[in-house]
Amino acid sequence: MPQTSRELVRNCLKFDSPERIPRDLWLLPWATQHFPEEVKQLEARFPSDITKPVAVYSRSALVEGDPYKAGQYIDEWGCVFTNLQDGCIGEVRNPIINDLADWQQVKPPYEILPDIKELAREKVNRFCHETDLFVLSSCCPRPWERYQFLRGVENAMVDVLEPENGFLDLLKRIHEFYLTEIEFWVSTDVDAIMFMDDWGSQSNLLISPHYWREFFKPLYRDYCNLTHSHNKFAFMHSDGQISSIYADLVEVGVDAINSQLFCMNMKDLAKQAKGKITFWGEIDRQHILPSPDPQAGRDAVREVAEHLYNPAGGIIAQFELGLGANPATANAIFEEWEKIH
């Protein structure tokens, strides 16, 4: 019998020779709005091996609008996002904590977490039992991005250099909420817990690796430890050039990392992390996926495979079909991954 999707992904993560490279397609609403038929065909031909469960959170009274619609969206922390385009998320233009001395005004949205944990757990577990797919948590702790949403990007950056002025207090408040969130998810039957933070610019880390290790690495270590203590896998996403912290992510126990491989030197990444972590994508969405030439997608897959492929596992064929992406190139990417073994 062929391995199920769940078995494929688990074997991939454990370097236990999956029968094929597992797939994971990320879809932004933009893609389904612009290419509904092509997306349907792509999903039918190359179904993802990874999924997320049904929603079990309550809606916060603060939430207004749709995060993927043009206009204004207010999230459950009260952060106001401005969005000019349908199909993608917006940006916080006016942070709610202008003066860091007001950090205590931040109220994490504990009210959205399941009221009756047993019922929510039962719902998630039923979902997990009824699918052969590998199930990721429907939570996504993001301490750095949440900090930026609350303080604004530039303030957040400067706060890192002046941590005694409330930075550590606010970060702790955010982190405690995310730990509570993860505690619920590790009590369910999901296979993995996901968290994220975009740490890179195009060419370097946003902040010094020294400060990253001092302030943020311990947070991800907490998430990984909690996840592993319940025999689940830790999945992380981080955009940008993050090669200077790749070894740290391996060290704290991240099992799969979704990163912009094409911003980095893949040969260097292979030296640091091949065989120690699973490369959960991606294929470049800035230049390759928008390309009208499917061969660009095929070449990109070959480049990743040349440096990072290991027959024992460690690669999930993932990419995002988002703004500007070309469905023909997306097809070619999955076709090419099928040839890698």
Next chain:
Amino acid sequence: MTNYNELQECIIKGNRIKARELTQECLDNGNPAKEILDEGLIPGMAVVGKKFQDGEYFIPEMLVSARALNIGLGILKPLLEASDVKPVAKVLVGTVKGDIHDIGKNLVAIMLRGSGFEIIDAGVDVSPEKFVQMAKESGADILGLSALLTTTMTAMKDTVDAFQADGSRDKIKIMIGGAPVTTDYAEKIGADGYAPNAAIAVEMAKTLVGGSR
């Protein structure tokens, strides 16, 4: 003769309080504002740019240095204007229509300002017509366009085309930057250059101005 090393160091370390004190002290000692700018503030920021380029400094360090620089510039500005000191050039910067991401644009503005350029910041989601209008009103020598998204970078071409249609393209140099942008794209749309980061944007701006004068 004043030793400007200490003032430079304030900018490099991002020490706002000391930057204010030393800038004022230099003025009180009778040093010309232009000399304080050229010997103290600009060389300090040049070191910051070099450290950023070399991967020794990151965005937070650049931002705190910019805050110290701005304090010094704020003290000098009225004196520089009164003595009719000209900036290296005027640069109009902005994020193109449909895009509200501005950290890249802001970093470029910081580094240019710290290198003696005058910055006119058009903000975000700026239409091609608005860029043309602001370029005319300000007499900008260079236009710096920023875009983060693959779907908005096309507005860079619209902006270049708007200057062509207006007949003012030859009066301004256009450089572009942002995550999805490349040198090839700059050539394709008829821009004068592409800068992958803020430090290179300064070098490019100097080259573009030098080439046009």
